[in-house]
Amino acid sequence: MIGASSLAGRRRRRAPGSEVDEVAGVAHRLAVLLAAGVAPAAALGHLEGAVPLVLPRAAAAAGSGGDVTGALVSATDDLPPHSRLGWRAVAAGWSVAERSGSPLAQMLRDTAASLRDVAELQRELDAALAGPRATSRLVALLPPVGIAFGAVLGFDTVGVLLGSALGIACAIAGVVLLIVGHAWSRALVGRAGRPEPAPGLALDLLAVALTGGASVPRARESVASALDSCLPEARADGDADEVVALSRRAGVPVAELLRAEAHRRRLAARGAGRTRAAALAVHLMVPLAICTLPAFVLLGVLPMLVSVVASTVADLA
Numbered sequence: 001m002i003g004a005s006s007l008a009g010r011r012r013r014r015a016p017g018s019e020v021d022e023v024a025g026v027a028h029r030l031a032v033l034l035a036a037g038v039a040p041a042a043a044l045g046h047l048e049g050a051v052p053l054v055l056p057r058a059a060a061a062a063g064s065g066g067d068v069t070g071a072l073v074s075a076t077d078d079l080p081p082h083s084r085l086g087w088r089a090v091a092a093g094w095s096v097a098e099r100s101g102s103p104l105a106q107m108l109r110d111t112a113a114s115l116r117d118v119a120e121l122q123r124e125l126d127a128a129l130a131g132p133r134a135t136s137r138l139v140a141l142l143p144p145v146g147i148a149f150g151a152v153l154g155f156d157t158v159g160v161l162l163g164s165a166l167g168i169a170c171a172i173a174g175v176v177l178l179i180v181g182h183a184w185s186r187a188l189v190g191r192a193g194r195p196e197p198a199p200g201l202a203l204d205l206l207a208v209a210l211t212g213g214a215s216v217p218r219a220r221e222s223v224a225s226a227l228d229s230c231l232p233e234a235r236a237d238g239d240a241d242e243v244v245a246l247s248r249r250a251g252v253p254v255a256e257l258l259r260a261e262a263h264r265r266r267l268a269a270r271g272a273g274r275t276r277a278a279a280l281a282v283h284l285m286v287p288l289a290i291c292t293l294p295a296f297v298l299l300g301v302l303p304m305l306v307s308v309v310a311s312t313v314a315d316l317a
Helices: 002-014 018-035 040-047 055-063 068-075 081-100 104-140 142-152 157-163 165-192 201-211 216-230 232-237 241-250 254-283 285-316
Strands: none
Touching: 018 040, 018 081, 018 104, 040 055, 055 068, 068 081, 068 216, 081 104, 081 201, 081 216, 104 142, 104 165, 104 201, 104 254, 104 285, 142 157, 142 285, 157 165, 157 285, 165 254, 165 285, 201 216, 201 254, 216 232, 241 254, 254 285
């Protein structure tokens, strides 16, 4: 039973977007409890079984009047990357809400919504990369298939590769090219599958701070401090000057404009991910042409030709 449960857990973690979705679901339930008047420590305690590695520490910190943000951050060190990102986004939002006096329930609802967008981004990117990944794996099988095909046709390709100086040189060069091509392809796929960590999060947090009544400079300071301690890689997404200027010109509240801009940036990140995935199919042709196809010739075609020539010479003799 334990083994099956552990296996199911590993499968859930591997599913794209599932880790972030789970964080969003817990954050939303916390928001409902807090909006109903449950104290933060009690709300965290009610849900601590859902995330036993994280929420018990946060509940203990809230119950003793301690640093909930710090407890959330320290509890995420051993979590998988996407879960860690989600909980640190919640920690950053908690910090901003406490500093600005913004309602925790509203902050958690907004954070849950933004995390669901991030999860959808991860799912779309994984689906877009499925084709190029499969192509990369299939192409890497060409050299071994060439060796096997030659053997099926009756050519001593393995004997040529292992029994002569030329064959050994071909084998070494082919294997090196295969390793280089595989590493190159993996690097291209990894780069294309690496989205922004939390697009729009800094803008969402700025909206949270302004909802609590903070001035724009004070709100910026709160957000910068929270991200520095929780999720520093998200700070680069925090340029809100254009949105703030529009709010001032139009005389409208800036918080909703910031949320709309954050959502737009997440949509843009999804589009950029699809574009990278489409370009990857072309980029993968480079290691194919430079590494994989020469390895196929060295390991499959050349030994077959040597075997044919050797058998022909033997027949003539």
